[in-house]
Amino acid sequence: MNKSGCDYQNIDKGIASKCCPNTTVNEDSGKKKRLLIEFMYIDLQVCVRCMGTDTVLEEAIAEVTSVLKAAGYEIEVRKILVTSEKQAEALNFISSPTIRINGQDIQLDAKESLCESCGDVAGEDIDCRVWSWEGKEYSQPPKAMLVDALLRHVYGGRQPAAQAGRAIPENLKRFFAAKRKMRL
Secondary structure (H helix, E strand, O other): OOOOOOOHHHHHOOOOOOOOOOOOOOOOOOOOEEEEEEEEEOOOOOOHHHHHHHHHHHHHHHHHHHHHHHOOEEEEEEEEEOOOHHHHHHHOOOOOOEEEEOOEEOOOOOOEEEOHHHHHHHOOOOEEEOEEEOOEEEOOOOHHHHHHHHHHHHHOOOOOOOOOOOOOOHHHHHHHHHHHHHHO
């Protein structure tokens, strides 16, 4: 109990206290909130951008995991290799790599530039995502950008609207067509 006679331990357990009649007790405090992080990519063997984004994403998640778990969040990470135009369309995948939090792309502008490593995979020029943050462009997202996106998603702030129904860009169509030809 504190000086005013309030038993905060009981409040934390969801038990109302006589000394704090205005205290709101969250009946759902024992329930886990879910945070789904989806990392979608076209190659993790050769593509420097996809591999770098994967590494930075793992580092960012490691940085915030204890805070999010303490706040009652259950974190699930799904890594999705996009292998076809049909799958890309079903996922509304418009650029590689993509990171979504609970279905929302963390960066809605899909700026791209020439990705030499994906060009090596496909045998022709292919563009991959460029990450924009704090007025600069990066070939892989800075860790601070990902930590910011995760915390902003959980704790408020402006959330980007989900994009639905966008056509698969010609760039991805060329990539998947070139990979199909290479397998034949």
